[in-house]
Each structure stands twice: as C-alpha cells, then as structure tokens.
Amino acid sequence: MAEKLATLTFTDGTPAVDFPVLSGAIGPDVIDIRPLYAKTGKFTYDPGFMSTASCRSTITYIDGDKGVLMYRGYPIEVLAETCDFLEVAYLILYGELPNQKQRDEFFKTVTNHTMVNEQIVRFYSGFRRDAHPMAVLCGVVGALSAFYHDALNINDPRHREISAFRLIAKLPTITAMCYKYNQGQPFMYPRNSLGYVENFLYMMFGTPCEDWKPNLILTNALNRILILHADHEQNASTSTVRTAGSSGANPFACIASGVASLWGPAHGGANEAVLKMLAEIGDVDHIGQYIKRVKDKGDHTVLYGFGHRVYKNYDPRAKIIQKTCHEVLDELGLKDDKLFKLAMALEKIALEDEYFVSRKLYPNVDFYSGIVYKALGIPVGMFTAFFAVARTVGWIAQWNEMIGDPDQKIARPRQLYTGQSRREFVPMGKRK
Numbered sequence: 001m002a003e004k005l006a007t008l009t010f011t012d013g014t015p016a017v018d019f020p021v022l023s024g025a026i027g028p029d030v031i032d033i034r035p036l037y038a039k040t041g042k043f044t045y046d047p048g049f050m051s052t053a054s055c056r057s058t059i060t061y062i063d064g065d066k067g068v069l070m071y072r073g074y075p076i077e078v079l080a081e082t083c084d085f086l087e088v089a090y091l092i093l094y095g096e097l098p099n100q101k102q103r104d105e106f107f108k109t110v111t112n113h114t115m116v117n118e119q120i121v122r123f124y125s126g127f128r129r130d131a132h133p134m135a136v137l138c139g140v141v142g143a144l145s146a147f148y149h150d151a152l153n154i155n156d157p158r159h160r161e162i163s164a165f166r167l168i169a170k171l172p173t174i175t176a177m178c179y180k181y182n183q184g185q186p187f188m189y190p191r192n193s194l195g196y197v198e199n200f201l202y203m204m205f206g207t208p209c210e211d212w213k214p215n216l217i218l219t220n221a222l223n224r225i226l227i228l229h230a231d232h233e234q235n236a237s238t239s240t241v242r243t244a245g246s247s248g249a250n251p252f253a254c255i256a257s258g259v260a261s262l263w264g265p266a267h268g269g270a271n272e273a274v275l276k277m278l279a280e281i282g283d284v285d286h287i288g289q290y291i292k293r294v295k296d297k298g299d300h301t302v303l304y305g306f307g308h309r310v311y312k313n314y315d316p317r318a319k320i321i322q323k324t325c326h327e328v329l330d331e332l333g334l335k336d337d338k339l340f341k342l343a344m345a346l347e348k349i350a351l352e353d354e355y356f357v358s359r360k361l362y363p364n365v366d367f368y369s370g371i372v373y374k375a376l377g378i379p380v381g382m383f384t385a386f387f388a389v390a391r392t393v394g395w396i397a398q399w400n401e402m403i404g405d406p407d408q409k410i411a412r413p414r415q416l417y418t419g420q421s422r423r424e425f426v427p428m429g430k431r432k
Helices: 036-040 076-082 085-094 100-111 118-126 133-146 157-183 196-205 216-228 236-246 251-262 270-281 284-295 316-331 338-352 354-358 365-375 380-403
Strands: 005-008 017-022 060-063 068-071
Touching: 017 036, 068 076, 068 085, 068 316, 076 216, 076 316, 085 100, 085 196, 085 216, 085 380, 100 157, 100 196, 118 133, 118 157, 133 157, 133 251, 133 380, 157 196, 157 251, 157 380, 196 216, 216 316, 216 365, 216 380, 236 251, 236 380, 251 380, 270 284, 270 338, 270 365, 270 380, 284 338, 316 365, 338 354, 338 365, 365 380
Parallel strands: none
Antiparallel strands: 005 017, 060 068
8 A cells, every 4th residue: 555645835935845644543644744844944833732643642542523532442431331440540551451360460559559658648747738739749749759769760661560550559548648638637548458449538538536438329430530530642731741751750750740730720620610610600590691701702701611622522521420420419419409500500501502502512521520529528629639640540651651652752842933033232331
C-alpha cells in the first residue's frame, strides 16, 4: 500500500512540501509535521493544541462526536458496571484485564503500600488548618520523592513499577489525611482488611470513637466515579504530567504537576464550580432567570457542568454517573433536599431546552459527580482531590508510556513572537 501524503503549498514562493499521513487503529489520520521547520523554516500555530497530536498512545480513545470513551479498547460503560477500580487500574497500567492470580497479587501489593512514612504525618502540621486541600495535596505528593528515593531511576522499569504502586496505594491515604487535617480530626490509618474504595471511605469518615461500617451502594458509587475519572486521553493535567516527565523529572514530581494542573476550575475544579453555581441559583424558582443570563451574549454567566471540550454528544461518563447519582440520593433520602431538587430541575430544563440541545450542551460528568460528592458529605474543597486519586492511575500509565516511546523528546513548544524587534539600548540619561 502506497504511503499516504499531505502536500502543503505556499503563496510566498516557498516550494510545496509533502508530509506523511499516519493512521491510528481508529480515529482521525494525523499529518506528521515534524520535518516542517527543517524543510520550510516555518512553525505551525495551534493555541490549546486544538488540532495537534502530541504523542502516540495505546491507553485511552475518545470519539467526542459519537460520545465514545474506551480504556485499552474496552467501553467505559462495560468497565464501570462490571469492574472494581483496581481491576481497571491494572488494565490501564498493563494493557490487559487481570486473571484471578494477577488480580489477587495486584490487589495485595497495592494494599501493602497504603501506609505512608510516619514523618509525612507530621508534615501536615506545616500547613494552615484552613488551607485548600489541593494546596496540601500538591505539597505532600511532591514531597514523596524525599521519602521514597530508593526507586527513582526512571530508566529502570522495576523502579517505575514500584513508584506506580506507591502512588496508587498512597493517594487515598494522603487525600484522606488532607480532609482530616482540615477538619481537625485524627488521621485514620489504612486497614488492610478493606478493599481500596472502602478503605478510602473509612479513612475519610471513620473516627476512633466508633466502629465504621461500609455502605455497599455508596462504595459502588465511589468505585464508579473513580473508574470514570481514571484516564481521559491527553487532557491538560495528563499533558502536564507528560511535559514534566519529558525532562526526566521523578514520578512524584510529575504527578504533583498533574495535581496542580487538575486544580484549575476549567479542568478538575469544574465539579466544585457546579456546586457554587447551584448555591448562586439558590432556588428552583430562580432557574429561569439564571438560564436567561446564560443565553445573554452580553452576560458572562456560565452553566457549569454542561458541555465538554471534546464531547459534542452526551458524555458517556455522565450517563453512568447520572444513574449512580439517583441511587445515592435515594439511599441517603436526599431526593427532597433543596439543593438536590434544584440540581435535578436544572438537569431537566437543560436537557429539554432547545438552546442547549442544539448546542449539544448536555450534562457532563462534573455535573453529577459534584452532586454525588456533596451527598456523600464530602466538602466542596475536596472534590478535585478525589478526582486526583482516580486520575493518578492514568497519569502514571501515560508517564510510563512516554518514557518507553522512542520518539519522545523533551517538550519544547515554539511560539509566534509578536513583541518588539531588535532595539538599540538607551542609556539612563537619555531615556524620556
């Protein structure tokens, strides 16, 4: 089969140039423009990387027009309904679903790494009690390399695997500690008799003064949320992790950079923004007025939790978490709660309003996850930290894949310079 080519022509006299067209397993073809500068002395200009593939990857595939999300070829709907989070973590990390022996060994290894160095416990006292949990999480994750520096050779596959286990196992512990410190409650150390998700909930909500019992519906709800957030292709935080990793930074520093990127309200902070929006609306009777402001081009009001940069169809994760959301509200008897009635009414209006339907502004995963977190009693400031626990799996897999990619180079985008051209220096006495 002949090589597919794309020809770039110019109107400034530069000769036409051919570029190879690469095809993936599925999805759009990609024009390989790596020789562009060498052949033409020109760069491309693509703010936000709207039309740029920055890497090859075998981990996650998204078709935003059709509303498709797959991990290693498996539809997210199947994984979320049939697997537990660590099974999906194994799939994302190793490329295949585990057999029973692999599953048991993986679960055991993760469980045996859930404790953190006791000095890390004292590390928290350096933060203010009212610090945002993501600020604390950034600091603690970034500091892990100071405690676990025995496996930081990124060129050693075994070292990378050990660091992966440590990060996946310890993120729930560290995140729960962020919450407990903020609340002024004692830290709850992990219990190896509990599963990954149950243990996370126990460390969050257990106390030394009474026994803690898991709730199956709430455990299943959080399990699904973690699966839905485990990876999402080359989003802002994943690209940040890859960029940091391209310099040879250690895995803990790279994941900390992902946490920092995730903190932004346009990324992982979107579900926090949803709750703030609902609080601003305040009452079901005020929805119409708020919707009117959203539609007003002169008003900058945003309908948070609706629409998505990639999905131009219904976010497949939203369909799953919508069902989970209603299960949790039923279990906790919150269907008549003012906030949740408001959220459900807003959902109904947005799904039926032609303005939003025609623009394909469907509820996304952030809309429902924020409601579920709120129902579980998780403070708004902790929402993005929970997101980080899930996404750590994807970050590690993407970082590991990047290191093994022979085409990988240190990330170094170029720019379209629009500043001053060369100027003559003016001595102080002659400046106006």
